[in-house]
Each structure stands twice: as C-alpha cells, then as structure tokens.
Amino acid sequence: MADQYARSREHSEPTEISAIRWDEPPEGPVLVVLDQTRLPAEEVELVCTDAPALVEAIRSLAVRGAPLLGIAGAYGVALAAARGFDVEEAAAALAAARPTAVNLAVGVHRARTAYHAALAETGDQDKAAEAALAAARTLHRQDAEASRRMAGHGLALLEELLPGGGHRILTHCNTGALISGGQGTAFGVVLAAHRAGRLRRLWVDETRPMLQGARLTAYEAARHGMAYTLLTDDAAGSLFAAGEVDAVLVGADRIAADGSVANKVGTYPLAVLARYHHVPFVVVAPLTTVDLGTPDGASIEIEQRPGHEVTEITVPQVPVAGLGGGTPVAPLGTQAYNPAFDVTPPELVTAIVTEEGVVSPVTGEALDELCARSRRVTMG
Numbered sequence: 001m002a003d004q005y006a007r008s009r010e011h012s013e014p015t016e017i018s019a020i021r022w023d024e025p026p027e028g029p030v031l032v033v034l035d036q037t038r039l040p041a042e043e044v045e046l047v048c049t050d051a052p053a054l055v056e057a058i059r060s061l062a063v064r065g066a067p068l069l070g071i072a073g074a075y076g077v078a079l080a081a082a083r084g085f086d087v088e089e090a091a092a093a094l095a096a097a098r099p100t101a102v103n104l105a106v107g108v109h110r111a112r113t114a115y116h117a118a119l120a121e122t123g124d125q126d127k128a129a130e131a132a133l134a135a136a137r138t139l140h141r142q143d144a145e146a147s148r149r150m151a152g153h154g155l156a157l158l159e160e161l162l163p164g165g166g167h168r169i170l171t172h173c174n175t176g177a178l179i180s181g182g183q184g185t186a187f188g189v190v191l192a193a194h195r196a197g198r199l200r201r202l203w204v205d206e207t208r209p210m211l212q213g214a215r216l217t218a219y220e221a222a223r224h225g226m227a228y229t230l231l232t233d234d235a236a237g238s239l240f241a242a243g244e245v246d247a248v249l250v251g252a253d254r255i256a257a258d259g260s261v262a263n264k265v266g267t268y269p270l271a272v273l274a275r276y277h278h279v280p281f282v283v284v285a286p287l288t289t290v291d292l293g294t295p296d297g298a299s300i301e302i303e304q305r306p307g308h309e310v311t312e313i314t315v316p317q318v319p320v321a322g323l324g325g326g327t328p329v330a331p332l333g334t335q336a337y338n339p340a341f342d343v344t345p346p347e348l349v350t351a352i353v354t355e356e357g358v359v360s361p362v363t364g365e366a367l368d369e370l371c372a373r374s375r376r377v378t379m380g
C-alpha cells in the first residue's frame with residue numbers, strides 16, 4: 001500500500017514555488033511534492049515515503065509536467081534505494097506511470113544507472129543509494145539551468161520575431177515552475193518577457209479537462225503580477241481572428257526524431273490556427289524532451305486518461321457525488337474521449353527553443369542539429 005500523507009504548506013512567497021524537494025527527517029528520507037490537484041485553492045504537500053506513493057501522485061497529476069516528471073522519476077528511484085526497497089521494481093513502476101512524457105523514463109534511467117554503477121563499483125548499498133540521489137539532484141539542477149537558458153533564448157527569439165512593442169502571447173496548459181526545477185519552459189519565456197517589460201498580455205487557455213491553464217498558469221501568472229486573461233479553449237480561434245495574438249508559446253512532452261511535438265491536447269489546433277493566421281508557433285522544451293528513439297509523431301504513445309475527467313469536474317478536488325469523485329457535468333454513464341495529448345507536425349512549428357538555442361525551421365539541417373544536441377545530452 002502506498003505510504004503518503006498530506007499536510008498544508010505555509011503560504012509560499014509570491015514568486016517561489018517548490019514543486020518537489022528531497023527531505024531527510026529523523027524517521028527517514030522522503031520526497032515532498034506540491035499536490036497540483038489541490039491548486040489554486042489550497043497549497044498542500046504530499047509526503048511520499050515510497051515509490052508507489054509517488055506513482056499514485058504522478059498518475060493523479062498531483063505531480064505533472066514533463067521536466068518535473070523526469071526529476072520526480074529520478075528522486076523516486078533514489079527514495080526506493082534509500083529506503084531499501086527493490087530498485088528495479090520501483091524503476092519499472094515509475095517509468096510506466098505515464099507514457100507520453102519521455103522525460104519520466106529519462107529521469108528514472110539516470111538514477112537507476114547511477115545506482116547500479118555505484119553498486120557494481122563498491123558493493124555498498126548505501127553508496128549506491130547516495131549515487132542515485134546525486135543523479136536526481138544533478139538532473140534537478142540541470143533542469144533549473146536549462147529553464148534559465150531557455151528563457152534567455154526564447155526572449156531573444158520573441159524580440160526577433162516581434163520587433164518592438166509589447167507581446168500578446170497565448171499559451172496552453174501549464175509550463176511554469178510547477179513543472180520544472182526552475183521557472184519552467186514556455187512560461188519561463190513569458191516570465192522573462194514580463195520581467196523585461198515586454199509582455200503586453202498573456203492569454204491563458206483554460207485547458208480542459210484538467211484545467212492546468214485556469215488553475216495553474218493563472219495561479220503562476222497572478223503571483224508574478226502579469227497582465228493575463230483566461231479564456232476557454234474554444235475561444236482561442238476568435239482571438240486569432242481579431243488579431244489579438246502575436247505568438248503562441250507551448251511546452252512539449254515528447255519531440256520525435258522527425259520534429260513532431262506531443263503536447264497537451266488542444267495544442268495541435270492552436271498550431272493550425274497560428275499557421276492560418278500567420279502567427280509564430282513556438283515550442284519551448286529542454287533537450288531531455290527530444291526522443292530520438294521515437295521516429296515520428298505517429299509513433300508517440302498518447303496517454304488515454306479516465307473518462308470521468310471529462311464527464312465530471314474533478315479538480316480542484318471537491319467532495320461531491322460523481323463516480324470519479326467530481327461534480328458531474330454530463331449524465332452519469334456518459335462515455336468520454338479523453339486523450340491527454342495530441343501531436344503537432346514539424347511543418348506547423350515555427351521554432352523549438354532549447355537550452356542550447358533555437359531550432360528553426362524544424363526540418364532539414366536545423367532538425368539534424370537538434371538531434372545532434374539531444375544525443376550529446378542523452379549520452380552524457
């Protein structure tokens with residue numbers, strides 16, 4: 001049985017959000033995560049003392065977002081090792097918790113590899129556990145640095161694409177500090193524009209059904225004092241038609257070798273709208289999101305999530321009657337189609353911003369360079 005308990009967090013500073021942290025209380029090491037299903041109403045921490053607890057947190061989206069999933073996966077392996085649980089069992093369960101974001105498998109692999117290398121070298125379980133934790137901490141730190149560098153490259157790209165004036169940026173889902181070791185991916189670029197006085201308006205897609213935009217991006221934008229406006233996903237088209245969108249910035253969960261981008265469902269329609277209205281469509285993602293082992297978009301596994309997330313309002317968690325514990329918005333028993341992601345073909349992507357720079361267009365030599373950068377990062 002997964003061992004986790006929840007506790008309220010003292011109200012955090014306006015701009016500091018700690019989505020995850022390793023802690024070592026007297027009773028033994030724990031992984032503390034901010035339960036994102038409770039936001040924005042409550043800041044509640046989940047204290048995980050074993051991998052099954054973390055798997056539950058990942059599956060429920062208490063812990064979510066590609067880069068953070070990678071960090072969490074690595075810490076989850078380290079937690080299993082530190083607590084003397086079966087590392088292989090923990091690694092397999094964590095890697096299988098969600099299929100689309102490649103970062104999760106990358107993080108699990110890094111900590112697992114470090115564990116076995118140290119065990120082979122020293123024969124000492126404690127040293128092996130320390131090596132797994134060091135690998136997780138390194139990934140955490142590297143992601144924070146990648147976030148900082150992507151923000152710089154992304155801001156420079158916006159200045160190049162949109163010379164002068166304030167930027168009206170539309171974003172989808174949530175790509176801020178809640179999904180990162182730093183300030184996020186696409187939202188990190190938005191924050192850099194805000195801090196540079198170049199953000200005129202942030203248009204925030206609510207992002208049905210789990211409302212990552214309404215609940216989480218609005219939460220982060222408000223804490224930074226941004227000028228932001230929430231909209232239903234369906235309203236985005238009329239904003240483009242009114243000429244109110246200067247650029248679209250989104251994250252990614254997996255970028256295939258052909259440059260196809262898997263991201264939160266609803267991203268592909270934005271790419272089509274952006275192309276039709278001649279608006280730059282920019283993907284911001286660390287190189288750990290590029291998966292050369294997946295040849296093309298059709299090969300990316302798209303997570304199919306429970307139908308009750310569509311037929312009920314399940315977040316923020318509210319104690320009412322629905323089968324999934326949410327407020328029914330459709331007749332009980334309604335079947336629902338609930339893919340968590342969709343795939344945008346490379347020809348609709350204006351640019352991909354990584355920590356090593358901008359790739360544009362996402363074809364030919366530029367794509368080859370992206371793949372080469374990914375190999376360097378992945379191979380270490």
Ligand SMILES: CSC[C@H]1O[C@H](OP(=O)(O)O)[C@H](O)[C@@H]1O
Pocket residue numbers: 061064065066067172173174175179185212250251252253263264265340
């Ligand atoms: C690229 S990190 C943020 C990423 O995560 C979201 O998915 P989920 O909330 O289901 O983890 C969405 O795809 C965002 O782009």
